[in-house]
Amino acid sequence: MIQFEKVAKTYQSGKQEIHALNGIDLTVETGEIYGVIGFSGAGKSSLIRTVNLLERPTSGRVLIHGKDISTLSSKEIRETRKDIGMIFQHFNLLNSKTVYHNVAMPLILANTPKNKIKEQVKDLLDFVGLADQAEKYPDQLSGGQKQRIGIARALATNPSVLLCDEATSALDPQTTQSILELLRRINREYNITILLITHEMGVIREICDKVAVLEAGKVIEQGSVFEVFTNPKQPTTQRFVRSVMNDDLPESLLNQIQDPNRSHTIYRVQFTGPSVGQPLMSRVSREFNLDLNVLFGNITELQGAPYGNLIVEFSGKPAEIEQALKAIRSDTVKVEEVKNYAS
């Protein structure tokens, strides 16, 4: 478990103070994949770097498995660092060393016997799918392969926590997908807690259990990925969710929705879980004698559960529309009027 308690970080840049983190409270439970998202400068790197003391908080505490890391002795810090692996956007590999040597490095530093190192590096390279690349140098590998080496190296000391600093930001979408799958395997098979930072909401949707949105050094929204994606409250969160939920309407429809003189009312209908796939709209249309015009619709999967999203134009008598909305709404179906789609 990782706990941030009122964590603040202020940098001194000449005479100027930069408040990168302004009182972060966040708990990452053991076994979770927790994503922190934010635009550039939000404070993501500063936050993740406090976990392994690459940065020390100016105030507040970071606890790992209940222990305040700022109170540890140098020996305890070395031990704690072995328990926390980290991977980076630009991989941070030693280009003058072979793949084998890069992965072996943390074990060499920990004075592990040579035959054990050999055995462990073989297992790690097998796990990341690069057993046949041991004698190559990083420059001879693709970005995805380099990140796999970074992951193997991070796992060498058997950590219980893995920190991922924009680990897929330098990779193409297909390679990103395969690295995210590998991270999910690491989490599921070894029960390693993963804290990742990213500016890509797709990464959060793909593998995270929980998400926190960071803005100007503050957590502005947090919760399960399902909750945050289906009901984003803050404008910044809404922008991030929009960036991946792909419900952009064509320009002509947007104009129609935003026309203050339009006579029909437009609603967003969100279905979750068992309600997805039921012929609710056609039933309501028949029952209440309404014309329903579906302007947009998609079904996606969030954390293994289906989630449907429709933008529907309702035309009919206001009293009947009101009745129909009442009939549609339930625990798993949310309806709200779309007043300004672009906002």
Ligand SMILES: Nc1ncnc2c1ncn2[C@@H]1O[C@H](COP(=O)(O)OP(=O)(O)OP(=O)(O)O)[C@@H](O)[C@H]1O
């Ligand atoms: N060592 C430093 N000295 C001075 N200011 C810094 C330092 N590191 C970060 N900052 C500033 O702190 C703020 C937060 O930076 P940080 O790198 O944590 O954000 P970020 O969300 O990770 O951004 P990015 O995605 O661009 O890396 C920024 O204004 C940045 O310029």
